[in-house]
Amino acid sequence: MKYTVKPEVFELSENLCFGIIVARGLKNTETSDEEIERLRNAEEKVRKLVPEAELKTQPVIEGYRTVMKKAGINPNKFVNSLEAMMKRVIKGGSLPVINSLVDLCNAISLENQVTLGGHDLADIHTDLSVGFTKGGEKFLPFGATEYETVEPGELVFTSGDVVQTRKWIWRQSELGKMTLETKDVFFQLVGFGDSPGSPLSNALDSLEEILHSKFGGRWERYIVKKEQPEIQF
Known part of the structure; x- marks a missing residue:
């Protein structure tokens, strides 16, 4: 199977990097008290370090918003997933506890x-x-049972003509959600640069660490960028 980032995506930002981990044979569980504590600590760190008025100007958030604007996506109406999580947390809310894999991924993201x-x-x-849709692609919203049709020219993450994430990094599909039965996962992280110590590199390291210490299985790690826009896995 292939994963490709189309050339027109890198025209939006030459520094875009997609961190990919393909993991197989994982053993997911209910979230432990220790894992909930890690998630809550990550939330508290965001509250302490990021004032609400400065959320949109955090380097990665600002980068996401710039790419979305260039792609014709209103970043205020279609708030990227990271910004939405951080905004909820800064306002005093907490993320729901779902399962170990989802909750630890949210902690790493924060x-x-x-x-x-x-x-x-x-x-x-x-x-x-x-890449950008041609028109006619289908998307199953989270929690829904009926597909909706996506208009042409929308930046999306797709599997064939089925959209996995709309408006680039706005909203994931019901298809592919991680449950207690999940064993094989395609993880996609998005950053700007992949040098050691960068947010993207650190997050990939953290994800590999939890796969090793908690979920078992086997995995492969990739970086997809302008110079290497495609991988096979």
Whole structure:
């Protein structure tokens, strides 16, 4: 199976980097008290370090918003997933406890301020790509049972003609959500640069650490960027 980021995506930002981990044979569980504590600590760190008035100007958030604007997406109406999480937390809310894999991914996302999406490969049967829709692609909203049709020219993450994430990094599909039965996952993280110590690199390191210490299985790590826009896994 292939994962490709189309050339027109890198025209939005040459520094865009997609961190990919493909994991198989994972053993997900209910969230432990220790894992809930890690998530709550990550939330508290955000509250202490990021005033609400400065959220949109955090480096990675600002980068996401700039890319979305260039892609014709209103970042205020379609708030990227990381910004939405951080805004909820800064306003005093807490993220719901779902399962160990989801909750630890959310903790890593908050700790490193990088968007992190996990997609169950049991629901993915064709090649993956990030690019603009041609029109007619289908999207199953989270919690829904009926597909909606996506208009042409929208920046999305797709599996064939099925959209996995709309408006680039706004909202994931019901298809591919991580459950207690999830065993094989395609993780997609988005940053600007992948040098050691960067938010993207640190988040990938953290994700590998929890896979090793908690979930078992095997995995492969990739970086997709302008110079290497495609991988096979």
